[in-house]
Each structure stands twice: as C-alpha cells, then as structure tokens.
Amino acid sequence: AQKITQTQPGMFVQEKEAVTLDCTYDTSDPSYGLFWYKQPSSGEMIFLIYQGSYDQQNATEGRYSLNFQKARKSANLVISASQLGDSAMYFCAVQPYNQGGKLIFGQGTELSVKP
Amino acid sequence: DAGVTQSPTHLIKTRGQQVTLRCSPKSGHDTVSWYQQALGQGPQFIFQYYEEEERQRGNFPDRFSGHQFPNYSSELNVNALLLGDSALYLCASSFGDSRTGELFFGEGSRLTVL
Numbered sequence: 001a002q003k004i005t006q007t008q009p010g011m012f013v014q015e016k017e018a019v020t021l022d023c024t025y026d027t028s029d030p031s032y033g034l035f036w037y038k039q040p041s042s043g044e045m046i047f048l049i050y051q052g053s054y055d056q057q058n059a060t061e062g063r064y065s066l067n068f069q070k071a072r073k074s075a076n077l078v079i080s081a082s083q084l085g086d087s088a089m090y091f092c093a094v095q096p097y098n099q100g101g102k103l104i105f106g107q108g109t110e111l112s113v114k115p
Numbered sequence: 116d117a118g119v120t121q122s123p124t125h126l127i128k129t130r131g132q133q134v135t136l137r138c139s140p141k142s143g144h145d146t147v148s149w150y151q152q153a154l155g156q157g158p159q160f161i162f163q164y165y166e167e168e169e170r171q172r173g174n175f176p177d178r179f180s181g182h183q184f185p186n187y188s189s190e191l192n193v194n195a196l197l198l199g200d201s202a203l204y205l206c207a208s209s210f211g212d213s214r215t216g217e218l219f220f221g222e223g224s225r226l227t228v229l
Contacts, residue, residue, distance in 0.1 A: 004157075035217070037220075042222050043203055043205070043222045043223040043225070044220050044221065044222045044223070045158070045205060045207070045218075045220035046220075047217030047218065047219070050217065091157050091158070093157075099171060100209075100211070101146060101148045101163045101171065101207070101209055101218060102148070102160050102163065102171050102173070103150075103158070103160060103218070104160070105157030105158050105159070106157050107155075107156060107157050108156075108157050
C-alpha cells in the first residue's frame, strides 16, 4: 500500500519569497512517480511537477522544484518568488509505476501568499 | 483546445437516490480516471477506464460503477446514495496510462446528498 503524508495543513509566505511544502511518502513499490498538484478554489487539479523514483536529478519546472530525497522518502515542493496567484491547496501524490493514472494523494497544504 | 469538461457542476440528491456524472476528456486523450474528494481531504481514486473497460479500481463499493463510450467520454454512476457520498467528483484524462505524464483534471461535479 502507498501513503502520502503532508504535515502542514496551512502555510503563509510573503510575496516574492520562497516557500517549501513538505511531503513524505511510504511505498513498497520499487518504481514509482511523485507528483505535485495545485488546486485553486475552482476545484480543478493543476499539474505542477513530476519526479520519477530513478531520476538522479531533482525535477524543476519554472518556479517549481522538487527536493527529492529517496532514502528519507521525502519529496518537498519548493516554490520560488511566490506570487499572489500561488494561493491555493497543494497536493503531493505517489503513483506506482505499473498503475498509471492511479494517484494516491496526501491531505494537502493550504498556501496563502501575503502581499 | 477544450480541456476536461464535467457535468453537472453542482447537484443535490437525497439518500437512496441514484446519480450519473459525465466527463468529456481532453482532445486526444483515451483514458479517463475518476476521483472522489471529500471536504478537506485529498482526492481518492475510484476507477479508470480505457478502451471502454474498467482497467483499475480503488477501494470503493459496487454502488460505484462507470462506463466509457467509443468517443472516450465517461460516466460515473452511484446507486443508493449515502450521506457520506457528498463530495467533489473529479474526472481526469490522459493518453495511455500516464505513467510519467500528468493527468488533466476537470473542475469537478459537486454532489450534496441530503
């Protein structure tokens, strides 16, 4: 079974500063993918970044980067230069490699960006 | 290019009734997955359809069933509604099994069971 833990129910960050959202995971699968999604109040889940378990380098997508520490089973999301539009719920998810499309999500972290 | 569209956006039902939710995938996508998101929780995987067949299923009772049509659109049916079925139901589409790619989600159908 897989499990995702996001220990920060809510986070505040000042506009233009960087913020780290924590995520730890538990899986017995040897191959898996890690995802981060953003969910604004509209409800739509927006894909941000992906990291494969065998990828050597940390993934980056624009202002988003994933701090992947495999031995610690940690996949933290770093958002640089926060913007007001970044205020939303953020979800970490794990997907076993042989079960494409079946994401196991954490409870989420609500990020609020202050002007 | 239209993304994933879901209907209806909101609906209210009473216990014991049945509901059907609809999803049209993003253009070019052939796989549809359904998720249930209770208030304050992360989404939970219900099932996935590919080539008009259920390919994977999460830990949901048989009251939850689905269908995929030849044009790749999909329906989620829930019978004998319970109060606990109140949630946001999200549809996600992809091409193939999206092992390394992202899923594209719709804005969801918010179901309230009274």
